[in-house]
Amino acid sequence: MRFMIMVFGERAELHAKPTEWIERMVAFMVRLDDELAQSGELVYSEVLEGADAATLVPQHGATSRGSFNVSDAPLSRYWVVKVPDESRAVEIAASVAEVVDAAVEVRQCMEQSLRP
Numbered sequence: 001m002r003f004m005i006m007v008f009g010e011r012a013e014l015h016a017k018p019t020e021w022i023e024r025m026v027a028f029m030v031r032l033d034d035e036l037a038q039s040g041e042l043v044y045s046e047v048l049e050g051a052d053a054a055t056l057v058p059q060h061g062a063t064s065r066g067s068f069n070v071s072d073a074p075l076s077r078y079w080v081v082k083v084p085d086e087s088r089a090v091e092i093a094a095s096v097a098e099v100v101d102a103a104v105e106v107r108q109c110m111e112q113s114l115r116p
Helices: 011-015 019-039 088-100
Strands: 002-008 042-047 075-082 104-108
Touching: 002 011, 002 088, 011 104, 019 075, 019 088, 075 088
Parallel strands: none
Antiparallel strands: 002 075, 002 104, 042 075
């Protein structure tokens, strides 16, 4: 089963954190990526640019800069993992949530949508 594990947050919030917190969080993320890759669970992961760098493409009309998700924090990082079941994805997400001190979303990828 594949799951996407998503972290949401504004870049400004990150820069407001103490340097020690940022260093611990970055070290954790590097370790997590390495552990998931070594276990064969990591499909891929990405760190996204800030929401201000997004381009919104509407169905009609001109594009604009900024995230569509204006009411909540934008997606900032995600992992797609291949794990035996949802409980393992939730376990990974819980470790991330503890470090980033925020909720982390887990969503199953539709198996029939897998493309080469």
